[in-house]
Amino acid sequence: MMRRKTRNHMRRVLFAALLVVFYAGGTALSEPLVVSTTTIVGDIVRQVAGDRAELVVLYPPGTDPHSFEPQPRDARKLAQADVVFAVGAGLEETLESLFAATDARVIELAPHVPLLRWDTHQEHNDNHDLHEGHAHGVYDPHVWLDPANVIRWTRVLEEELAKLDPAGAEHYATRAARYREELRELDSWIEEQLSILPPKRRLLVTDHAVLGYFANRYEFEEVGAVIPALTTLAEPTPKELARLVDTVRELGVPAVFVSSSVNPALSQALAREADVETVRLYTESLSDDTGPAPTYIQLMRHNVGAIVEALEGR
Amino acid sequence: MIEFFTEPFSYPFMVRALLAAVLASAACAVVGTYVVLRGMAFMGDALAHSILPGVAVGYLLGRGERTVVLWWALGTAVASALAMGAVARRGRLREDTAIGIVLAAMFALGIALISTTRGYAVDLAHFLFGNVLAVRPHDLWVMVGLGGAVFLTVALLQRELLLISFDPVLARTLRLPVRALHNLLLLMVAATVVLSLQVVGVALTLALLVTPPATGYLLARRVRTMMALGVASGLLSAVSGIYISYHAGIATGPAIVLVATALFLIALGCSRKRGSVLPL
Amino acid sequence: MRRKGPVDHVPGSPAVEMLAVTVHYQRTVALDRVTMHLPSGGHIAVLGPNGAGKSTLLKVVAGVVSPTSGEVRVHGRGPQRHTCIAYLPQRSAVDWSFPITVREVVAMGRMGGLPPWRRASAHDRARVEESLAQVGLSELANRHIGELSGGQEQRMFLARALAQRAQLFLMDEPLAGLDVGTQRELLRLVRELPHATVIVAMHELGMAQESFPQVMLLNTGIVAAGPPESVFIPEYLAQAYGRTLQFVRSAEGTLAVSDSCRPPEDADR
Numbered sequence: 001m002m003r004r005k006t007r008n009h010m011r012r013v014l015f016a017a018l019l020v021v022f023y024a025g026g027t028a029l030s031e032p033l034v035v036s037t038t039t040i041v042g043d044i045v046r047q048v049a050g051d052r053a054e055l056v057v058l059y060p061p062g063t064d065p066h067s068f069e070p071q072p073r074d075a076r077k078l079a080q081a082d083v084v085f086a087v088g089a090g091l092e093e094t095l096e097s098l099f100a101a102t103d104a105r106v107i108e109l110a111p112h113v114p115l116l117r118w119d120t121h122q123e124h125n126d127n128h129d130l131h132e133g134h135a136h137g138v139y140d141p142h143v144w145l146d147p148a149n150v151i152r153w154t155r156v157l158e159e160e161l162a163k164l165d166p167a168g169a170e171h172y173a174t175r176a177a178r179y180r181e182e183l184r185e186l187d188s189w190i191e192e193q194l195s196i197l198p199p200k201r202r203l204l205v206t207d208h209a210v211l212g213y214f215a216n217r218y219e220f221e222e223v224g225a226v227i228p229a230l231t232t233l234a235e236p237t238p239k240e241l242a243r244l245v246d247t248v249r250e251l252g253v254p255a256v257f258v259s260s261s262v263n264p265a266l267s268q269a270l271a272r273e274a275d276v277e278t279v280r281l282y283t284e285s286l287s288d289d290t291g292p293a294p295t296y297i298q299l300m301r302h303n304v305g306a307i308v309e310a311l312e313g314r
Numbered sequence: 315m316i317e318f319f320t321e322p323f324s325y326p327f328m329v330r331a332l333l334a335a336v337l338a339s340a341a342c343a344v345v346g347t348y349v350v351l352r353g354m355a356f357m358g359d360a361l362a363h364s365i366l367p368g369v370a371v372g373y374l375l376g377r378g379e380r381t382v383v384l385w386w387a388l389g390t391a392v393a394s395a396l397a398m399g400a401v402a403r404r405g406r407l408r409e410d411t412a413i414g415i416v417l418a419a420m421f422a423l424g425i426a427l428i429s430t431t432r433g434y435a436v437d438l439a440h441f442l443f444g445n446v447l448a449v450r451p452h453d454l455w456v457m458v459g460l461g462g463a464v465f466l467t468v469a470l471l472q473r474e475l476l477l478i479s480f481d482p483v484l485a486r487t488l489r490l491p492v493r494a495l496h497n498l499l500l501l502m503v504a505a506t507v508v509l510s511l512q513v514v515g516v517a518l519t520l521a522l523l524v525t526p527p528a529t530g531y532l533l534a535r536r537v538r539t540m541m542a543l544g545v546a547s548g549l550l551s552a553v554s555g556i557y558i559s560y561h562a563g564i565a566t567g568p569a570i571v572l573v574a575t576a577l578f579l580i581a582l583g584c585s586r587k588r589g590s591v592l593p594l
Numbered sequence: 595m596r597r598k599g600p601v602d603h604v605p606g607s608p609a610v611e612m613l614a615v616t617v618h619y620q621r622t623v624a625l626d627r628v629t630m631h632l633p634s635g636g637h638i639a640v641l642g643p644n645g646a647g648k649s650t651l652l653k654v655v656a657g658v659v660s661p662t663s664g665e666v667r668v669h670g671r672g673p674q675r676h677t678c679i680a681y682l683p684q685r686s687a688v689d690w691s692f693p694i695t696v697r698e699v700v701a702m703g704r705m706g707g708l709p710p711w712r713r714a715s716a717h718d719r720a721r722v723e724e725s726l727a728q729v730g731l732s733e734l735a736n737r738h739i740g741e742l743s744g745g746q747e748q749r750m751f752l753a754r755a756l757a758q759r760a761q762l763f764l765m766d767e768p769l770a771g772l773d774v775g776t777q778r779e780l781l782r783l784v785r786e787l788p789h790a791t792v793i794v795a796m797h798e799l800g801m802a803q804e805s806f807p808q809v810m811l812l813n814t815g816i817v818a819a820g821p822p823e824s825v826f827i828p829e830y831l832a833q834a835y836g837r838t839l840q841f842v843r844s845a846e847g848t849l850a851v852s853d854s855c856r857p858p859e860d861a862d863r
Contacts, residue, residue, distance in 0.1 A: 067435040232436055237563035238556075241447055242325050263378055263437055265448040272450070273327050351692065477702050480692055486658045487681050488706040488758070489674070531693065535738045540693050 032164045035081035037092050038065050039286040040144055041109065043296045045085055047179040048157040052168045056081070058095075061288045064261040065091050066231040070098050078104040082164055085109060085157070091141035093231065112156045113149040115139045116212055118230055140230055145283065146213035147187045147300065151180050186297050190304050194218055201311045203253045205244070205276075207267045208232050210259060210283045223253055226267045232259075241270065248274040255310035259283045279310045322560040330454055331446040332556050335570060337454075338506070338513040339548030341461045342522035343530075344468050345502045347541045350527045351479045354503075355520065356410055357398060360417035361500070362507045362519040364394040366424025369441055369511070374427065378437065380448075384456060387511055391504030394420070399497050444515035444567035453512060460505045467502060475499065476537055513552075514567035521571040526551065529578045532585035547577050604670025609634040609762060609791035610655055615664035617650050624650040626815040627664065632808075634669075634761075637785070637792040638819075639802040642812035643835050648795035649684070651812065652764040655793065656681040668762060677706040680755030682765045685747055690740045696750050697735040700725055703757035725756035729783060745776035752783060763787065765794045769801060781805040799826060 034053045036042035042057035049055060058074055059065060065087070078084060078095075079102040086092050086099075088108025099106050118140045143149045158176040162169035194202075202220040204211050208227040215222050224244045227234050236244075248256075253276060258267045260282050271278045281303045282293040293299035322328045349358045368390020369383055376382025394416075401412050428434045428441075440448075468475065478485045478495050485492045503523070510519040530543035555570030562569075610632040617625040625647045632638055640648050653659040654666055657673030658681065668676050680703070703725070704718045726732045729749040734742065742750065748768045755763055763784070769777045781801060784792055796802060802809050803822040811817040811825055811834040818830040 064436075069429060069434065235565065236447070238322065238328060238331070238447060238560040238566065239563060242322070242328065242560075245325060245327075263440075265378075265380065265440075265445060269327050269448045269450075273325060473702075473705060476694075476698075477705060480689070480694060480699075481683065481702070483653070483656070483658055483681055483683060484702060484754075487656050487677075487679050489677055490705070534693050536695060536698070537693050 032082040032161075033080060034161070034164075035077055035084045035104075037084070037086040037095065038063075038284065040284070040296055040299070041085050041087060043286060044144075044150060044153055044179075045157060047296075048154055048172055048176045049161055050171060050175050052165065052171055053161065059285065061291075062261050062285055064232055064259075065284050066093060066233050068092070068094050070095060074098070075102055078102040081105070083107060083160060085160075087141055087144070089115060089139045089141035089143070090230070093233075107156070107160055109153050109156060110139075110141050110143045113143050113152045115143070116216060118209060118212070138230060140209065140212045142210045142230075142283070143213050144296070145211060145300075145303075146217040147183045147190070148217065149213060150296065151183050154180055154183075182297060186300055190218065190300065193304050193308055197308065197311055203251055203311070204257060204307075205248055205253050205255070205270075206257045206283075207259055207262050207264065208234075211257070223247055223251060226256070226270050232262050236266065241266070245270060245274045248276060254313060255279045257281050257283075257307070257310075260287065261285045277310065279306050281306055318561070319557075322557065327447060327449075328556070328560065330449045330451065331566065332553065333454055334446055334449045334457055335513050335552035335556055335566070336549055337457050337461045338509045339522055339526065339552040339570070340545050341464045341509050342506045342519070343526040343544040343548035344541060345464060345499070345506045346523040346527040347530065347537065347544055348475055348479055348499055349503065349523050350531055351537070352499075354499075355524050357413055357500075358503050358507075358523045359520040360413045360420075361391060361394055361398065361503055362510075362516050362523075363417045363424075364398075364420035365390045365504075365507060365511070366421055366441065366516055367427055368393075368424075369516075370424045370427035373437065373441075374431065380450070381452065381456075384453065384508065384511070388460075388504070388508045391507050392501060395500035395504040396497060399493075399500050440515070441511070442515045442517045443565065444511070444513050444518070446513050446566045449512055457509050457512075460509050464502050464505050467498065471495070471498070472538075514570060518567050518571050521574060522548065525571070525574040525578050529574075529581045532578075532581040547574060547581075551577060601671050601675035607667070607670030608632055609636060609669060610793070611665075611667040612651075612655070613665045613667075615654055615661045615666055617647070617654060617659060618662040619650075623814055625654065625661075628812075628816055630810065630816070630819065632791060632793065634791055635789070636808065637790075637806055638794075638808040638810060639806040640793060640795045640810045640812050641797065641799060641802055641834070642817075646813045646834070648812055649766055652681060652766055652793060652795055655679070655762070656764055676762075678759065678761040680758050680760035680763050682748070682751040682755060682763065682768060684766045685744065685770060687766075688739075688747075690747075692739065694739055695736055696731060696739060696742065697722065697726065699739060699750055700731075700735075700753045700757050703754040703760075706758060721759075722757050725753040728756055729753045743776075744770075744772045745780060748772070748780050749783065752787075756787075761789060761791060763790050763792045765792070765796075767795055767797065769796055769798050777801055778805075 032053045033056065034045060034049060035056045035058060036045050038059050039057055039061050042055065046055055056077055058077065059068055075098055078098060081104055084099070084104045084106045086095070086106055086108050087110050089110035091110070116139070118138050144153075154176040158172045161172045199219070203223045204215055204220050205223045206225045209222070209225045209230050211220070211222060214220065224247055226241070226244065227236055228240055248270070255277050256267050256271050256279070258264045258278050258280055260280055261284050264278060267278055282299045283303070286295065286299055287293040292302045323332065346358070349355055365387050368386045372383040372386025398413065398416065401416065425438065428438050474490060474495055477490065478492055482492060506523065507519050510522050514522055526548035527540065527544035529547045530540040533543055534540035551570050551574035554573045555566060558564065558573065559566040559569040608631045610630070612628050612630045614627045614629055615625055616623070616627055628651060640651060642648055650659060654661055655668065655673060656679050657676070666673055668679060673679060701714065701718070701722050704714060704721060723732070726735050729752050731746065731749055731753055734746060739747070739750070765784070768780060772780065777798065784794070785805065794806070803826060807821065808819070809822045809825050810819040811830050813834045817834040818825045
């Protein structure tokens with residue numbers, strides 16, 4: 001009797017030991033390496049994944065995603081990743097060749113939401129005929145500035161993460177659902193905040209064409225952009241800049257909204273010229289942890305607050 | 315029709331762009347006269363490229379604040395100018411080899427420094443090709459100061475500068491401070507490089523320094539005339555370049571340089587000096 | 595930029611004294627222990643093949659090149675302080691397409707004493723006109739220097755030296771490329787320079803013999819110096835010119851010597 005008990009006990013100890021070894025090793029193996037491109041994507045991924053995945057964000061806070069210059073260590077991260085979440089639709093233009101070269105498994109999030117073409121939501125702007133060199137009907141990638149799109153993203157994320165890590169499927173689903181709640185709450189809050197602005201005040205002038213989806217959802221008009229392009233890697237001609245000055249003056253727009261990750265020199269020139277203020281928004285990147293926009297939800301709250309303050313005054 | 319000429323300048327930012335371009339062109343033409351006569355074009359280009367590390371450091375330290383960048387540019391230009399003077403005297407290498415090495419090294423250092431910020435493409439483009447639409451009133455005052463210093467120095471020292479350009483041995487037998495004058499000339503080139511930074515950028519400063527004076531050289535028999543024609547050509551290029559840039563929608567810096575080149579080609583066609591090799 | 599005033603001359607000292615002057619350019623020896631004394635008012639021609647150091651000698655005396663060892667004195671003092679020394683360059687060293695007129699070049703001679711902010715005075719301008727007249731270039735004063743003939747170019751540099759009120763004239767191969775008549779004319783002008791000590795580096799042995807009371811044969815070191823008859827003898831000429839020399843005896847027994855740039859072996863081809 002004793003011997004059997006001892007044997008069983010030993011077997012259990014051994015089994016437990018093996019379990020520990022395999023579990024430890026297995027966790028290291030089964031915890032997926034998830035790479036996100038922008039800090040915003042990274043935050044949303046973190047909200048869904050929790051701590052069940054090893055999360056890496058490629059772009060440091062404050063980076064302009066249009067002009068990010070990848071280095072060899074970025075290529076390495078892409079190659080090692082189990083999955084890469086990117087915005088896509090042409091946002092991370094400088095990474096595209098690297099995606100191909102490293103054979104990374106890239107999930108583009110933007111194509112999972114209804115995309116807007118750039119010139120469709122510029123139709124009221126008489127800058128229209130000055131878009132030389134821009135292919136008409138190019139998709140605007142800045143989809144995350146409409147919380148409804150981020151809600152759609154969470155569904156994609158929960159699905160993809162579950163594919164990668166089936167054991168965590170329920171974990172991801174729960175987290176995603178909870179985050180969707182927060183996002184709906186955010187959306188209502190935004191509607192409420194913006195309600196004090198009458199239509200004639202809902203005019204947006206930005207440093208480049210970044211607020212298209214926000215404007216579309218919350219019924220703003222995009223009057224124009226200092227760099228009349230979806231990317232920051234372009235220059236306005238002197239005439240385009242002059243026209244924008246005229247437009248701003250004519251319509252009485254009180255502010256130019258500038259992305260935190262972009263050199264503001266030209267926007268400041270416009271602001272000085274048209275005698276308006278420049279207001280800093282966090283549009284393509286979170287701030288660092290000490291700033292006002294360390295998560296997506298706080299980013300949206302900050303931006304909406306700044307927009308309301310800038311546009312309600314005059 | 316008249317609107318064609320007046321329209322751009324109903325905007326203060328265009329007026330500032332024009333003033334900056336005019337100042338830079340005039341100063342470059344004046345100093346460039348000596349650069350062309352003394353065959354210093356390569357050195358002038360090297361000086362322009364070598365300020366990039368200073369610009370980069372200023373850019374990183376000042377987080378893109380332009381005043382900081384301008385002062386760092388000036389400091390680096392001055393240091394490079396004096397270093398080049400010293401290296402050329404001391405080295406065992408041929409002068410153009412030494413200059414070429416320094417040019418490339420400084421340029422690479424500058425780009426390396428700028429690339430430590432992860433999204434540098436736009437700002438680098440501005441340093442290389444100019445960003446004249448963003449000139450602020452403060453920038454303009456700095457430019458007026460630099461330009462004024464250059465004009466004053468040349469006005470006072472034109473005979474001495476002429477002498478060391480034509481016959482340096484005579485200058486030495488007359489016991490003129492040849493080395494100091496040469497360094498002074500390099501410092502003036504440094505000043506014009508900083509002046510041109512916002513208008514045409516590092517890459518095209520050479521054109522402003524060399525092309526208008528070369529145009530003057532083809533048409534003049536005396537240095538004063540050469541300088542006057544060079545300045546006239548530079549001013550015409552600046553104004554025309556701004557108009558063309560505005561109405562045709564092309565970048566301002568290159569537009570100015572292309573006009574200057576066109577003027578040079580016209581002079582080349584008319585000149586009887588065609589046979590002589592330009593001392594470039 | 596305060597310039598020190600011109601230094602005064604030590605009375606009784608020779609115009610030019612070189613004491614064992616040696617000049618090294620990196621690895622080559624340009625001048626080897628050259629010693630000479632030239633009294634005030636003396637005229638001497640320095641001859642030798644290309645690369646013999648003639649230009650270097652002139653530049654050392656002018657104070658433009660420093661000797662590696664040895665001493666140079668002009669009127670008893672080092673050359674660097676004097677502003678009475680005129681170095682007339684080789685024609686090939688000048689940029690004749692430089693946009694400048696004859697008068698402007700001559701006027702440069704007046705710049706030894708002017709601080710930068712003072713304009714040229716009436717006195718300066720008069721001196722320039724005088725100098726131009728002295729060499730017979732008054733009518734060409736407004737011409738571009740590229741329009742001058744060889745002889746006129748040399749006269750322009752002479753005028754510049756006169757404007758400078760030079761007392762020591764150092765001429766670097768002034769007869770190169772000129773026809774014989776022009777060469778004689780130029781040397782006549784040189785002979786007639788008042789209060790001038792003159793050193794001329796040249797190639798033309800015949801002209802040197804005709805026009806100079808003193809000559810020197812230089813080939814890095816001094817081969818011989820003295821009156822032409824005692825210096826231009828076959829032994830010294832061979833030493834100076836080596837294989838670049840050819841001797842021809844004519845019916846009258848005179849020795850015609852040609853200084854060719856090609857070594858004699860080429861004549862066999």
